[in-house]
Amino acid sequence: MGHTAEPSTDYKKMYEESLLENSELKQMVSLLKEQIRLLTHKRFSPSSEQLSGQLSLFDALELSADDLLREETKIVDIKGHMRKRTRLTTDKLPDNLPVDIIKHELNESECNCPKCKAKLHKMGEDSRDELVIIPAQMRIRRHVRSVYACRPCDKYGTETPIVKALMPEPVIKGSFATPEAIAHIATQKFMMGSPLYRQEKEWMHHGIPLSRQTMSNWLIYVSENFLESIYDAMKARLIMKSVLHCDETGWQVLHEEGRSAKQKGFMWHYRTSGDSEEQIVWFEYQKDRKGIHPQTFFKEFRGFIHCDGYKCYHNLHGDIVVVGCWAHLRRRFDEALKALPQKERGGSLAAIGVEWLNRLFMLEREFKDLSPDERKEKRESLSKPIMEDFFMWADSIGALPKSLLGKAVGYSQTQRGYLRAWLLDGRLEISNNRAERSIRPLVIVRKNSLFSNTLGGARANAVFLSLIASARENGLNPYEYLVRVLKEAPTGASVESLLPWQQNRPAVGSAVQNISSEDVV
Numbered sequence: 001m002g003h004t005a006e007p008s009t010d011y012k013k014m015y016e017e018s019l020l021e022n023s024e025l026k027q028m029v030s031l032l033k034e035q036i037r038l039l040t041h042k043r044f045s046p047s048s049e050q051l052s053g054q055l056s057l058f059d060a061l062e063l064s065a066d067d068l069l070r071e072e073t074k075i076v077d078i079k080g081h082m083r084k085r086t087r088l089t090t091d092k093l094p095d096n097l098p099v100d101i102i103k104h105e106l107n108e109s110e111c112n113c114p115k116c117k118a119k120l121h122k123m124g125e126d127s128r129d130e131l132v133i134i135p136a137q138m139r140i141r142r143h144v145r146s147v148y149a150c151r152p153c154d155k156y157g158t159e160t161p162i163v164k165a166l167m168p169e170p171v172i173k174g175s176f177a178t179p180e181a182i183a184h185i186a187t188q189k190f191m192m193g194s195p196l197y198r199q200e201k202e203w204m205h206h207g208i209p210l211s212r213q214t215m216s217n218w219l220i221y222v223s224e225n226f227l228e229s230i231y232d233a234m235k236a237r238l239i240m241k242s243v244l245h246c247d248e249t250g251w252q253v254l255h256e257e258g259r260s261a262k263q264k265g266f267m268w269h270y271r272t273s274g275d276s277e278e279q280i281v282w283f284e285y286q287k288d289r290k291g292i293h294p295q296t297f298f299k300e301f302r303g304f305i306h307c308d309g310y311k312c313y314h315n316l317h318g319d320i321v322v323v324g325c326w327a328h329l330r331r332r333f334d335e336a337l338k339a340l341p342q343k344e345r346g347g348s349l350a351a352i353g354v355e356w357l358n359r360l361f362m363l364e365r366e367f368k369d370l371s372p373d374e375r376k377e378k379r380e381s382l383s384k385p386i387m388e389d390f391f392m393w394a395d396s397i398g399a400l401p402k403s404l405l406g407k408a409v410g411y412s413q414t415q416r417g418y419l420r421a422w423l424l425d426g427r428l429e430i431s432n433n434r435a436e437r438s439i440r441p442l443v444i445v446r447k448n449s450l451f452s453n454t455l456g457g458a459r460a461n462a463v464f465l466s467l468i469a470s471a472r473e474n475g476l477n478p479y480e481y482l483v484r485v486l487k488e489a490p491t492g493a494s495v496e497s498l499l500p501w502q503q504n505r506p507a508v509g510s511a512v513q514n515i516s517s518e519d520v521v
Contacts, residue, residue: 093129100132138206141178143167171226171486177218179486185215187479190464191472193444216457223460226489231282231463233495234470238280242303243273243427245435246294246313249443251285252451253458259287267462268293269439273306275372275427278501279473281438283462285455291315304425306432309415324418327431330357332408339404349397350405356390364430372426379423387423391416438469470500 111120145167154160171179188194194202196212203210238244251267253259266289271281286293291312298305298316306323307313313322337350345351363383367375391412399406412419422428442465452458471481485498496502 093131136184138208169490171490172218172221175218179483182218182222182486183479183482186219186464186482187468189219189449190445190461190468191441191478193441193448195445195449198448216453219464220456220460222486223463224456226486227463227467229495230485230489230498231466233499234280234282234466237278237499238270238272238282239298239301241272241276241280243275243306243425244270244301244303245273245306245429245432246270247308247432247435247439248289248310249439249446251442251446251458251461253285253287253453253455254451255454256287257455263287265458266293267439267442267465268297269435269442270297271435271438273427273429274434279470280501281466281469281473283442283465283469285452285458285462304421304428306429306435308432309411309418314418321421321424322418323421323424323428324415325432326357326360326419326422327433327436329408329412329415329419330354330361332404332411333357336404336408349399350408353390353394353405353408356386356393359386360390360430370426374426376423376426379426384423387420438473441465441469467500474500476500 106120112118113120146165148163148165150157150161171177171182185196185199188199189196196215199215200210200212246269248266248268250264252261252263253265254261256263256265265285265287268284268286269282270284272279284293284297289312294312295316298320302319304321304323305313305316306325308325308328316322333350333353337345337348337354340348340350360383363378363386367378370378394409394412397405397409399409401407401410422430445461445465452461467482467485468478471478481500489498
């Protein structure tokens with residue numbers, strides 16, 4: 001009988017190499033498909049991290065990391081139809097708005113009974129409320145100052161005294177700018193996201209040719225002369241706190257010495273935590289993302305900082321404890337879940353990871369009204385076991401390192417020590433979402449305004465963003481706060497008295513005025 005020839009060593013080697021190459025190509029195709037599905041979801045689907053599958057491993061609510069800490073939605077029965085009702089969708093007029101009461105009465109000749117002609121008596125009233133909008137009004141405020149002289153001195157003396165009536169100094173000498181106009185421009189740009197070129201068109205619509213360059217000059221002038229001292233005082237107070245949040249995002253400056261227009265700078269963001277009575281939100285422009293900037297800012301700071309996984313925050317001095325962000329970890333598992341085909345999501349490892357993390361966020365929602373000491377105790381007894389079980393599960397699943405699931409697991413491993421730090425103090429928060437929420441207005445300004453022209457403009461942006469965001473966090477109306485500051489700062493008011501948390505909440509008039517129906521056109 002003939003014998004089959006054994007395959008040559010070269011043939012075996014080529015076969016094994018082809019199998020290995022085929023396996024690597026399959027893995028690469030799988031990773032690319034994962035990326036395509038995730039990018040498609042980001043482009044065409046809602047950006048919320050809310051889940052949509054049938055996940056029930058822990059009976060966790062299918063909510064985003066932010067939603068898990070909010071007040072839950074109530075479902076009510078309205079005339080046989082089940083509807084969701086939340087306080088965000090309930091329209092209601094505020095109680096502190098001015099009220100104009102319009103009386104509707106019968107004429108004397110109409111106050112007789114239509115049946116027996118007897119005199120009618122008033123048995124009651126019914127009413128309805130309407131919201132009236134009065135568009136912004138432009139007007140000129142002209143200061144006319146009387147000048148006095150002495151006639152006898154003018155006639156007989158060698159000198160004639162001239163006496164002028166007192167008149168308030170302008171916020172910008174030689175300009176028709178007012179605190180109200182500057183505050184309007186600033187809040188429109190930094191709170192409503194309306195860039196100066198759009199405001200230029202709005203002013204022109206009202207018949208006032210006010211250029212964007214003039215508006216920019218106004219903002220930079222008042223920032224440098226009146227607001228920077230408040231801004232610096234806010235920083236000094238901020239680093240005295242013991243719990244802070246921090247983040248950073250890109251910001252482009254076109255004309256910066258030694259740098260091309262295409263090079264991107266960064267707005268660094270620092271703010272107080274929820275435990276602070278004085279809420280401070282502070283932005284600072286720097287030309288790059290190097291670690292020297294947080295090292296300089298935190299040089300005198302002692303305490304806890306919430307941050308993401310950026311390494312520069314992990315190289316600070318030893319009196320700082322870095323607290324990791326569980327929302328960033330959850331987002332990675334959520335992206336791994338969204339990158340799967342729809343039919344494979346339910347019961348997948350990514351879905352299980354999201355549900356583990358949902359349990360921690362749900363417990364945080366339960367703990368939100370507790371004192372720091374009570375919250376720390378509850379976390380030790382309820383959250384810590386879940387956290388440790390999650391880490392054991394993540395280490396055991398053997399996810400491919402380059403896959404989205406593998407990157408999520410890798411993040412949980414490299415950031416583990418920082419993620420555990422959240423249990424050290426009841427004042428700490430499970431995520432850095434507080435910083436991300438307060439940085440969103442800056443992102444909107446960047447999207448609409450695109451860039452700053454000069455370094456001075458970038459710093460003015462940081463100053464205005466800081467004051468407006470801090471005013472909002474302390475319950476102030478940013479427009480009224482800026483008007484007050486720009487009226488009082490030029491007169492020499494102390495910086496301490498102008499800090500956002502030192503201001504009383506602006507009172508909105510609640511006077512009720514009676515108006516007859518004849519007064520209404």
